[in-house]
Amino acid sequence: MSDEKLSEIWYTRCPVPTPVGLAAQLGYLEETFAAEGIALRSIIDSPDPAIRQSHFNHTLNWSFRHGGNVPPIRARSEGRKTRLVGITWTDEFQAVITLPQTGIRSVSDLKGRRFGIARRPEGIVDFHRATALKGLVSALSLEGLSHRDVEIVDVAVRDSVLDKFGDASLFGLRRRPPHGEEIAALIRGEIDAIFVKGTPGIAVANLIGAVLVADFGFHSDPNIRVNSGSPRLLTVDELLAEKRPDLVARLIEAIFRASEWAKAHPDDTRRFVAREAGATEEQVLVANGPDLHHHLGLSLEPGLIAAVGAYKDFLLEWGFLAGDFDIGEWVDPRPLEAATRRAAA
Template sequence: MSQEPKSVWYTRCPAPTPLSIAAQLGWVDEAFGTRSVAVASIRDSKDPAVRQSHFTHALDWSFRQGGNIPPIWARSGGRETRIVGITTTDEFQAVISLPTTGIKTAKDLKGRKVGVPRQAGGIVDFQRATALKGIVSALSLEGLTAGDVEIVYLDAREPALLEIGNATFLGLKRRYPYGGELLALARGEIDAFFVKGAEGLVLANQIGATIVSEFGFHPDARIRINNGTPRPLTVDAKFADERPDLVAELVATVDRVGAWAEAHPEDTVRFIAREIGVAEEAIWAANGTNVHRHLKLTLEDEQIDALSHFKDFLLEWGFIPADFDVAAWVDPRALDAARRSEAA
């Protein structure tokens, strides 16, 4: 007899995802509420062990959509999970500098100092991996490699999210990224660093940065693949195997967002801006004027290939402990069921 969970856990990153919009619309609570199953937020928990599952995917009866590095790392380490959908929402990605450095293109980075954030701890350092992939992509467009620049690691000066929990920052929900890199750039300790998304675009605008290389919308998926592109929806194997009906309900609920977003572009951008904590104009600028058309849940070969390529990058750079087959990680049952239901 299948187990009936009293509650399920979920987590999402501050990013454009259909799960985020479904949650804000109340659809996720409603879908599970009809089964008398409560939905609890991992990130909002007061228990550090629970919050850790945002990165480790350790909790049974849990689902997640956001950056792909933590779930790739967890799967590589042996945690049995399933990809039940993928969303590809491209975003601004760039290596930036200050006009005073004289760096204008990626070619000018040769022999210069490029800053990369570094966080201590046993959980995958997704910010370091994200920055390194962005830098490698920018350099590759000019025939350069990471060996052509001096990587300067910038150690974090404050505890990670798991340690501080829901601490507020001057009334805000979280610390915005790139503070350490900006200070190092201003001090002349580095010459350039990588930024992405709406937060990165706002920072670049604020300091009048030189855009050394911009590639978030590059036609080659292997160039633009990074932590945020694409974003998988994952569930733990216990959830997928013991209650495929509940997973199908989850996927169908999140899948509805694609059509809703296309019909409500202004509301969609408002929800994304609220999730990230930026102005709506920053979303339009960073994600493009068609961002509302790129919130579908799919399982396309190109998306799976992109994740596999990024997994290979993480393995090459030592961010994950072991190789694995990304295609075998994908479980299409729930999305197939949602499509059949849609057609009917």
């Protein structure tokens, strides 16, 4: 153990199903670090945009992150000194939807049609766009089509996810749900179909009475399902990993504890995830399936690492990364191995 003295650690998680989110709500994270005399500070809850930006670019020292994989992969491609210490795979609703009047009823009907994909302002990696593009590619592959068989139409989004934190335009909420601009373009007839996912996707598809063109979030082929949220990554900055690996192992122990709690409390887990996602329990049940409580673990199994590598290659091909890097060199298995040994003991 290092004698490095710390008074606080920064952390962040996405508003989606993650064992870190569950551990935070159960008090396990705060309890774990309080025992070490360390206070937890939430990056995403900070009123300072410069701090909140680390949720997307992983710039803060002494920090960890659990959530969608596009920002940490992008940060690593830019040379950020981070470590991948755990992977969670929780399947979720992924679909292409349209409106009844388009006449689109199947993936093959998408050929030659306009597919709307949001494009956000510069500043951070456009993970929403990356997600929608992978969703489009996956959907088209179900019928042997490619992105060249459709017309991709950019839908401009004015606000950055870093803007308007607490602004009156959010009507008292913390963030604006995704897909708003795409839905508006769909209703105006400017595009013919869009990609949606997760509990927000379920909500908007229900709201507009959408036609389901393709539903593949639980497809048997993981290459079809892999996207920004499948799998989700636990990453830590290099300083924390090298100077205090004991704390990273303690973090993973707290996550293990939350994962085991989830397995024994399926209904409570659904309620906690709904709170985390700002969704209803019904939406969580539909979006993530009845076995969600069994899919909030953490591991570095070779198949999961390969899935991260496959999505990294997709992001590189589509121009979302600053450069290529070796996934194997990014992975640091030591904290997970130490936590597993302690759990077994």
